[in-house]
Amino acid sequence: MTLEEQDKQYILQTYARDYTNFVKGVGSTLYDEKGKDYIDFASGIGVNSVGHGNDILTSAICEQVKNIIHISNLQVIEPQAKLAQKIVELSGYDMGIFFANSGAEANEGAIKIARKYGETKFNNKRYKVITLEHSFHGRTITTVKATGQESFHTPHFSPYPDGFSYEKSIEDVYKAIDDETVAVLIELVQGEGGVQPFEKGEIQKLARHLKTKEILFIVDEVQTGVYRTGEFLASNLYEIEPDIITLAKGLGGGVPIGAVMTKHKEILSVGDHGSTFGGNYLSTTAGLAVLDILTSLYESGTLDEVLIYFSQKVKELVDKYTHLFEKEVGLGLMRGLRARNTEIQAEVLKNCLKEGLIVLKAGRNTVRFLPSITISKNEIDEGFKRFEKAISAL
Numbered sequence: 397m398t399l400e401e402q403d404k405q406y407i408l409q410t411y412a413r414d415y416t417n418f419v420k421g422v423g424s425t426l427y428d429e430k431g432k433d434y435i436d437f438a439s440g441i442g443v444n445s446v447g448h449g450n451d452i453l454t455s456a457i458c459e460q461v462k463n464i465i466h467i468s469n470l471q472v473i474e475p476q477a478k479l480a481q482k483i484v485e486l487s488g489y490d491m492g493i494f495f496a497n498s499g500a501e502a503n504e505g506a507i508k509i510a511r512k513y514g515e516t517k518f519n520n521k522r523y524k525v526i527t528l529e530h531s532f533h534g535r536t537i538t539t540v541k542a543t544g545q546e547s548f549h550t551p552h553f554s555p556y557p558d559g560f561s562y563e564k565s566i567e568d569v570y571k572a573i574d575d576e577t578v579a580v581l582i583e584l585v586q587g588e589g590g591v592q593p594f595e596k597g598e599i600q601k602l603a604r605h606l607k608t609k610e611i612l613f614i615v616d617e618v619q620t621g622v623y624r625t626g627e628f629l630a631s632n633l634y635e636i637e638p639d640i641i642t643l644a645k646g647l648g649g650g651v652p653i654g655a656v657m658t659k660h661k662e663i664l665s666v667g668d669h670g671s672t673f674g675g676n677y678l679s680t681t682a683g684l685a686v687l688d689i690l691t692s693l694y695e696s697g698t699l700d701e702v703l704i705y706f707s708q709k710v711k712e713l714v715d716k717y718t719h720l721f722e723k724e725v726g727l728g729l730m731r732g733l734r735a736r737n738t739e740i741q742a743e744v745l746k747n748c749l750k751e752g753l754i755v756l757k758a759g760r761n762t763v764r765f766l767p768s769i770t771i772s773k774n775e776i777d778e779g780f781k782r783f784e785k786a787i788s789a790l
Protein backbone atom coordinates (compact mmCIF):
# COMPACT_ATOMS: atom_id res chain seq x y z
CA MET A 397 0.00 0.00 0.00
CA THR A 398 1.45 3.37 -0.95
CA LEU A 399 1.33 6.31 1.43
CA GLU A 400 -1.25 7.96 -0.80
CA GLU A 401 -3.45 4.83 -0.71
CA GLN A 402 -3.07 4.57 3.04
CA ASP A 403 -4.07 8.22 3.46
CA LYS A 404 -7.06 7.82 1.18
CA GLN A 405 -8.26 4.70 2.94
CA TYR A 406 -7.82 5.78 6.55
CA ILE A 407 -7.94 9.57 6.65
CA LEU A 408 -11.26 11.36 6.24
CA GLN A 409 -10.83 13.21 2.97
CA THR A 410 -11.46 16.79 4.05
CA TYR A 411 -8.43 18.33 2.30
CA ALA A 412 -7.50 18.70 -1.38
CA ARG A 413 -4.19 17.15 -0.46
CA ASP A 414 -0.87 17.08 -2.29
CA TYR A 415 1.08 13.84 -1.86
CA THR A 416 4.67 15.03 -1.76
CA ASN A 417 6.12 13.23 1.24
CA PHE A 418 8.38 15.59 3.17
CA VAL A 419 10.84 13.85 5.43
CA LYS A 420 13.26 16.57 6.53
CA GLY A 421 13.31 20.31 7.09
CA VAL A 422 16.17 22.74 7.66
CA GLY A 423 15.36 26.43 8.07
CA SER A 424 13.08 27.31 5.15
CA THR A 425 14.03 24.29 3.06
CA LEU A 426 12.07 21.03 3.00
CA TYR A 427 13.22 17.72 1.51
CA ASP A 428 10.97 15.01 0.13
CA GLU A 429 11.67 11.27 0.35
CA LYS A 430 13.54 11.35 -2.97
CA GLY A 431 15.87 14.07 -1.68
CA LYS A 432 14.36 16.85 -3.81
CA ASP A 433 14.48 20.21 -2.01
CA TYR A 434 11.72 22.81 -1.76
CA ILE A 435 11.88 26.40 -0.55
CA ASP A 436 9.12 26.86 1.98
CA PHE A 437 7.20 30.12 1.47
CA ALA A 438 4.19 28.72 3.37
CA SER A 439 5.64 27.67 6.75
CA GLY A 440 2.72 25.36 7.44
CA ILE A 441 0.25 28.23 6.87
CA GLY A 442 2.12 30.71 9.01
CA VAL A 443 2.91 28.23 11.78
CA ASN A 444 6.64 27.41 11.48
CA SER A 445 7.56 30.93 12.52
CA VAL A 446 11.17 29.97 13.31
CA GLY A 447 11.61 27.58 10.37
CA HIS A 448 12.21 23.84 10.46
CA GLY A 449 14.67 22.14 12.79
CA ASN A 450 15.46 25.30 14.76
CA ASP A 451 18.08 24.38 17.40
CA ILE A 452 16.83 26.69 20.14
CA LEU A 453 13.21 25.57 19.75
CA THR A 454 13.98 21.86 19.45
CA SER A 455 16.32 21.76 22.42
CA ALA A 456 13.86 23.71 24.60
CA ILE A 457 11.11 21.24 23.66
CA CYS A 458 13.36 18.17 24.15
CA GLU A 459 14.53 19.31 27.58
CA GLN A 460 10.93 19.91 28.65
CA VAL A 461 9.39 16.69 27.32
CA LYS A 462 12.08 14.58 29.05
CA ASN A 463 10.64 16.01 32.24
CA ILE A 464 6.93 16.99 32.31
CA ILE A 465 4.86 17.21 29.11
CA HIS A 466 1.54 17.82 30.76
CA ILE A 467 -0.20 18.05 34.07
CA SER A 468 -3.60 19.74 34.32
CA ASN A 469 -4.82 23.28 34.60
CA LEU A 470 -5.89 22.52 38.16
CA GLN A 471 -2.21 23.01 38.98
CA VAL A 472 -0.14 26.12 38.36
CA ILE A 473 2.12 25.69 35.29
CA GLU A 474 5.36 27.68 35.40
CA PRO A 475 6.07 28.09 31.64
CA GLN A 476 2.40 29.04 31.11
CA ALA A 477 2.64 31.93 33.59
CA LYS A 478 5.99 32.98 32.10
CA LEU A 479 4.65 32.90 28.55
CA ALA A 480 1.60 34.93 29.54
CA GLN A 481 3.82 37.58 31.16
CA LYS A 482 6.07 37.65 28.10
CA ILE A 483 3.14 38.07 25.67
CA VAL A 484 1.58 40.81 27.80
CA GLU A 485 4.89 42.68 28.09
CA LEU A 486 5.65 42.43 24.37
CA SER A 487 2.14 43.57 23.46
CA GLY A 488 2.29 46.61 25.73
CA TYR A 489 -1.35 46.01 26.74
CA ASP A 490 -2.46 45.41 30.33
CA MET A 491 -4.26 42.13 29.67
CA GLY A 492 -4.86 38.64 31.03
CA ILE A 493 -4.50 35.48 28.94
CA PHE A 494 -6.31 32.16 28.55
CA PHE A 495 -4.44 29.46 26.63
CA ALA A 496 -6.17 27.15 24.15
CA ASN A 497 -4.90 24.86 21.39
CA SER A 498 -5.85 26.51 18.11
CA GLY A 499 -7.04 29.67 16.45
CA ALA A 500 -10.67 28.60 16.33
CA GLU A 501 -10.58 27.76 20.01
CA ALA A 502 -8.97 31.10 20.85
CA ASN A 503 -11.80 32.82 18.95
CA GLU A 504 -14.38 30.70 20.77
CA GLY A 505 -12.89 32.05 23.99
CA ALA A 506 -13.10 35.60 22.66
CA ILE A 507 -16.76 35.14 21.75
CA LYS A 508 -17.52 33.67 25.18
CA ILE A 509 -15.88 36.65 26.88
CA ALA A 510 -17.89 39.03 24.67
CA ARG A 511 -21.15 37.18 25.35
CA LYS A 512 -20.66 37.31 29.11
CA TYR A 513 -19.67 40.98 28.92
CA GLY A 514 -22.90 41.60 26.98
CA GLU A 515 -24.91 39.69 29.53
CA THR A 516 -23.52 41.36 32.63
CA LYS A 517 -22.59 44.93 31.68
CA PHE A 518 -25.82 46.28 30.23
CA ASN A 519 -29.49 46.48 31.23
CA ASN A 520 -30.54 44.57 28.13
CA LYS A 521 -28.73 41.45 26.97
CA ARG A 522 -26.25 42.22 24.20
CA TYR A 523 -24.96 39.28 22.17
CA LYS A 524 -24.53 40.27 18.53
CA VAL A 525 -21.07 40.12 16.96
CA ILE A 526 -20.37 41.93 13.71
CA THR A 527 -17.67 40.53 11.43
CA LEU A 528 -16.59 41.34 7.87
CA GLU A 529 -16.98 39.76 4.48
CA HIS A 530 -13.91 37.79 3.32
CA SER A 531 -12.99 37.15 6.95
CA PHE A 532 -11.90 33.80 8.37
CA HIS A 533 -12.23 32.91 12.02
CA GLY A 534 -12.12 29.10 12.21
CA ARG A 535 -13.85 25.79 11.62
CA THR A 536 -15.91 25.10 14.74
CA ILE A 537 -19.66 25.58 14.36
CA THR A 538 -19.51 29.01 16.01
CA THR A 539 -16.34 30.32 14.36
CA VAL A 540 -17.51 29.09 10.95
CA LYS A 541 -20.65 31.17 11.56
CA ALA A 542 -18.46 34.12 12.54
CA THR A 543 -16.58 33.73 9.24
CA GLY A 544 -17.96 36.18 6.69
CA GLN A 545 -17.94 33.89 3.67
CA GLU A 546 -21.30 32.46 2.61
CA SER A 547 -19.66 29.31 1.18
CA PHE A 548 -18.71 28.30 4.73
CA HIS A 549 -22.32 28.41 6.01
CA THR A 550 -23.48 25.32 4.18
CA PRO A 551 -26.84 23.93 5.28
CA HIS A 552 -25.06 20.61 6.05
CA PHE A 553 -24.09 21.86 9.48
CA SER A 554 -27.07 24.02 10.36
CA PRO A 555 -28.56 25.25 12.63
CA TYR A 556 -25.72 27.63 13.48
CA PRO A 557 -25.56 29.83 16.59
CA ASP A 558 -27.40 33.14 16.27
CA GLY A 559 -25.96 36.59 16.59
CA PHE A 560 -23.45 36.95 13.76
CA SER A 561 -23.72 39.36 10.85
CA TYR A 562 -21.28 40.38 8.13
CA GLU A 563 -20.53 43.75 6.66
CA LYS A 564 -18.90 44.59 3.33
CA SER A 565 -16.60 47.28 4.70
CA ILE A 566 -15.53 49.03 7.88
CA GLU A 567 -17.80 51.95 6.89
CA ASP A 568 -20.80 49.60 6.91
CA VAL A 569 -20.04 48.44 10.46
CA TYR A 570 -21.20 51.77 11.92
CA LYS A 571 -24.67 51.37 10.42
CA ALA A 572 -24.96 47.74 11.49
CA ILE A 573 -24.47 48.47 15.18
CA ASP A 574 -27.66 48.26 17.24
CA ASP A 575 -28.44 48.09 20.97
CA GLU A 576 -27.83 44.33 20.99
CA THR A 577 -24.36 44.58 19.45
CA VAL A 578 -21.68 43.47 21.89
CA ALA A 579 -18.56 43.22 19.71
CA VAL A 580 -16.91 43.75 16.37
CA LEU A 581 -14.51 40.97 15.37
CA ILE A 582 -11.98 41.59 12.59
CA GLU A 583 -8.59 40.67 11.18
CA LEU A 584 -6.43 43.75 10.52
CA VAL A 585 -5.03 41.94 7.50
CA GLN A 586 -7.54 39.42 6.13
CA GLY A 587 -5.38 36.34 5.57
CA GLU A 588 -7.43 33.49 4.12
CA GLY A 589 -9.67 36.09 2.48
CA GLY A 590 -6.85 37.37 0.26
CA VAL A 591 -4.01 38.95 2.32
CA GLN A 592 -5.94 42.21 2.40
CA PRO A 593 -4.87 44.85 4.96
CA PHE A 594 -7.24 47.53 6.21
CA GLU A 595 -6.24 51.14 6.28
CA LYS A 596 -4.75 52.30 9.58
CA GLY A 597 -6.80 55.51 9.90
CA GLU A 598 -10.01 53.63 9.23
CA ILE A 599 -9.21 51.07 11.94
CA GLN A 600 -8.24 53.73 14.48
CA LYS A 601 -11.48 55.59 13.84
CA LEU A 602 -13.50 52.40 14.32
CA ALA A 603 -11.61 51.64 17.55
CA ARG A 604 -12.46 55.10 18.94
CA HIS A 605 -16.11 54.74 17.97
CA LEU A 606 -16.48 51.31 19.58
CA LYS A 607 -14.90 52.61 22.77
CA THR A 608 -17.47 55.40 23.11
CA LYS A 609 -20.25 52.83 22.58
CA GLU A 610 -18.68 50.34 25.04
CA ILE A 611 -18.71 47.76 22.27
CA LEU A 612 -15.80 45.34 22.37
CA PHE A 613 -13.19 45.47 19.64
CA ILE A 614 -11.94 41.92 19.06
CA VAL A 615 -8.90 41.59 16.81
CA ASP A 616 -8.26 38.12 15.39
CA GLU A 617 -4.45 37.99 15.23
CA VAL A 618 -4.27 34.24 14.72
CA GLN A 619 -2.41 34.87 11.46
CA THR A 620 -1.12 38.46 11.88
CA GLY A 621 0.29 38.00 15.39
CA VAL A 622 3.79 37.05 16.61
CA TYR A 623 5.81 39.36 14.31
CA ARG A 624 4.12 38.35 11.05
CA THR A 625 3.54 42.01 10.13
CA GLY A 626 6.91 43.21 11.47
CA GLU A 627 5.62 44.19 14.93
CA PHE A 628 4.78 41.74 17.71
CA LEU A 629 1.08 42.29 17.00
CA ALA A 630 -0.61 43.90 14.02
CA SER A 631 -2.53 45.87 16.69
CA ASN A 632 0.84 47.45 17.64
CA LEU A 633 1.46 48.36 14.01
CA TYR A 634 -2.02 49.90 13.74
CA GLU A 635 -1.52 51.62 17.13
CA ILE A 636 -4.83 50.56 18.60
CA GLU A 637 -5.78 49.02 21.93
CA PRO A 638 -8.28 46.25 21.31
CA ASP A 639 -10.45 44.80 24.08
CA ILE A 640 -9.67 41.24 23.07
CA ILE A 641 -6.92 39.74 20.91
CA THR A 642 -6.57 36.14 19.73
CA LEU A 643 -3.33 34.39 18.77
CA ALA A 644 -2.37 30.94 17.55
CA LYS A 645 -0.55 29.94 14.33
CA GLY A 646 3.02 31.23 14.76
CA LEU A 647 3.10 31.26 18.55
CA GLY A 648 4.24 27.67 19.12
CA GLY A 649 6.52 27.32 16.08
CA GLY A 650 4.53 24.20 15.12
CA VAL A 651 3.36 23.01 18.52
CA PRO A 652 -0.41 23.54 18.79
CA ILE A 653 -1.25 26.56 20.93
CA GLY A 654 -3.88 29.29 20.94
CA ALA A 655 -4.40 32.27 23.21
CA VAL A 656 -7.11 34.77 23.93
CA MET A 657 -6.06 37.92 25.77
CA THR A 658 -8.26 40.69 27.11
CA LYS A 659 -8.05 43.81 29.20
CA HIS A 660 -11.41 42.85 30.77
CA LYS A 661 -9.75 40.45 33.20
CA GLU A 662 -12.75 40.31 35.51
CA ILE A 663 -15.29 38.96 33.00
CA LEU A 664 -14.49 35.26 33.18
CA SER A 665 -14.51 33.64 36.60
CA VAL A 666 -13.77 30.15 37.91
CA GLY A 667 -15.74 27.56 35.94
CA ASP A 668 -16.60 29.79 32.99
CA HIS A 669 -14.07 28.37 30.58
CA GLY A 670 -11.46 25.66 30.40
CA SER A 671 -9.30 23.41 28.27
CA THR A 672 -7.64 20.09 29.07
CA PHE A 673 -4.52 20.65 26.97
CA GLY A 674 -4.52 24.45 26.79
CA GLY A 675 -1.25 26.02 27.93
CA ASN A 676 0.48 22.80 28.99
CA TYR A 677 4.24 22.45 29.57
CA LEU A 678 4.98 21.39 26.00
CA SER A 679 3.18 24.17 24.14
CA THR A 680 4.08 27.03 26.46
CA THR A 681 7.75 25.99 26.60
CA ALA A 682 7.70 26.06 22.80
CA GLY A 683 6.04 29.49 22.86
CA LEU A 684 8.73 30.87 25.18
CA ALA A 685 11.51 29.63 22.89
CA VAL A 686 9.77 31.04 19.80
CA LEU A 687 9.43 34.46 21.44
CA ASP A 688 13.11 34.41 22.53
CA ILE A 689 14.19 33.74 18.96
CA LEU A 690 11.86 36.26 17.35
CA THR A 691 12.36 39.11 19.83
CA SER A 692 16.11 39.05 19.25
CA LEU A 693 15.50 39.07 15.48
CA TYR A 694 13.21 42.06 15.97
CA GLU A 695 15.52 43.95 18.31
CA SER A 696 18.60 43.47 16.09
CA GLY A 697 16.75 45.03 13.13
CA THR A 698 17.18 41.84 11.06
CA LEU A 699 13.43 41.28 10.84
CA ASP A 700 12.91 44.72 9.34
CA GLU A 701 15.60 44.09 6.72
CA VAL A 702 14.13 40.72 5.79
CA LEU A 703 10.62 42.01 5.35
CA ILE A 704 11.73 44.96 3.24
CA TYR A 705 13.81 42.58 1.12
CA PHE A 706 10.88 40.19 0.70
CA SER A 707 8.42 42.93 -0.22
CA GLN A 708 10.83 44.36 -2.83
CA LYS A 709 10.95 40.95 -4.50
CA VAL A 710 7.16 40.76 -4.60
CA LYS A 711 6.90 44.28 -6.04
CA GLU A 712 9.39 43.42 -8.78
CA LEU A 713 7.19 40.50 -9.79
CA VAL A 714 4.02 42.59 -10.13
CA ASP A 715 5.85 45.13 -12.27
CA LYS A 716 7.35 42.45 -14.49
CA TYR A 717 4.36 40.10 -14.90
CA THR A 718 1.42 42.46 -15.33
CA HIS A 719 -0.31 39.96 -17.62
CA LEU A 720 -0.53 37.52 -14.69
CA PHE A 721 -0.91 39.71 -11.62
CA GLU A 722 -3.12 42.68 -10.93
CA LYS A 723 -1.36 43.94 -7.83
CA GLU A 724 0.58 42.95 -4.76
CA VAL A 725 -1.17 42.82 -1.39
CA GLY A 726 -0.23 42.36 2.24
CA LEU A 727 2.07 43.57 4.97
CA GLY A 728 5.34 42.44 6.52
CA LEU A 729 5.94 38.74 5.85
CA MET A 730 2.31 38.22 4.94
CA ARG A 731 2.30 38.90 1.22
CA GLY A 732 0.29 38.03 -1.82
CA LEU A 733 -0.06 38.50 -5.54
CA ARG A 734 -3.58 38.99 -6.88
CA ALA A 735 -3.74 36.79 -9.97
CA ARG A 736 -5.83 38.06 -12.88
CA ASN A 737 -8.06 34.99 -12.63
CA THR A 738 -8.55 31.66 -10.86
CA GLU A 739 -6.91 29.67 -13.68
CA ILE A 740 -3.70 31.68 -13.39
CA GLN A 741 -3.75 31.24 -9.62
CA ALA A 742 -4.12 27.45 -10.00
CA GLU A 743 -1.36 27.21 -12.65
CA VAL A 744 1.06 29.25 -10.54
CA LEU A 745 0.48 27.03 -7.51
CA LYS A 746 0.94 23.84 -9.50
CA ASN A 747 4.08 25.03 -11.30
CA CYS A 748 5.69 26.31 -8.11
CA LEU A 749 5.52 22.89 -6.49
CA LYS A 750 7.08 21.35 -9.61
CA GLU A 751 9.92 23.87 -9.43
CA GLY A 752 10.48 23.18 -5.73
CA LEU A 753 8.69 26.06 -4.09
CA ILE A 754 5.77 25.88 -1.65
CA VAL A 755 3.32 28.77 -1.82
CA LEU A 756 -0.30 29.04 -0.69
CA LYS A 757 -3.54 30.11 -2.17
CA ALA A 758 -5.93 32.57 -0.57
CA GLY A 759 -9.29 34.12 -1.42
CA ARG A 760 -9.84 36.61 -4.23
CA ASN A 761 -7.43 34.74 -6.58
CA THR A 762 -4.44 35.42 -4.39
CA VAL A 763 -1.12 33.57 -4.46
CA ARG A 764 0.02 33.88 -0.87
CA PHE A 765 3.47 33.92 0.77
CA LEU A 766 3.77 33.23 4.50
CA PRO A 767 7.47 32.40 4.95
CA SER A 768 8.94 31.71 8.36
CA ILE A 769 9.96 34.90 10.19
CA THR A 770 13.54 33.58 10.31
CA ILE A 771 13.87 33.05 6.55
CA SER A 772 17.32 34.03 5.19
CA LYS A 773 18.06 36.29 2.22
CA ASN A 774 19.55 33.32 0.37
CA GLU A 775 16.36 31.34 0.79
CA ILE A 776 14.32 34.34 -0.36
CA ASP A 777 16.52 34.72 -3.46
CA GLU A 778 16.31 31.03 -4.28
CA GLY A 779 12.54 30.97 -3.68
CA PHE A 780 11.85 33.86 -6.03
CA LYS A 781 14.23 32.42 -8.64
CA ARG A 782 12.09 29.29 -8.60
CA PHE A 783 8.91 31.35 -8.65
CA GLU A 784 9.99 33.15 -11.83
CA LYS A 785 10.90 29.84 -13.42
CA ALA A 786 7.47 28.48 -12.48
CA ILE A 787 5.58 31.37 -14.05
CA SER A 788 7.83 32.05 -17.04
CA ALA A 789 5.80 29.84 -19.37
CA LEU A 790 2.42 31.30 -18.36
Ligand SMILES: *Cc1c(COP(=O)(O)O)cnc(C)c1O
Binds near residue numbers: 497501503583618645
Ligand atom coordinates in the same frame (compact mmCIF):
# COMPACT_ATOMS: atom_id res chain seq x y z
C1 LIG B 1 -6.04 30.06 10.68
C2 LIG B 1 -6.93 31.08 11.25
C3 LIG B 1 -7.91 30.75 12.20
C4 LIG B 1 -8.18 29.32 12.62
O1 LIG B 1 -7.10 28.76 13.28
P1 LIG B 1 -7.08 27.17 13.57
O2 LIG B 1 -5.84 26.99 14.38
O3 LIG B 1 -7.05 26.47 12.26
O4 LIG B 1 -8.31 26.84 14.32
C5 LIG B 1 -8.67 31.77 12.74
N1 LIG B 1 -8.49 33.04 12.36
C6 LIG B 1 -7.56 33.40 11.47
C7 LIG B 1 -7.39 34.83 11.11
C8 LIG B 1 -6.75 32.44 10.86
O5 LIG B 1 -5.85 32.79 9.94
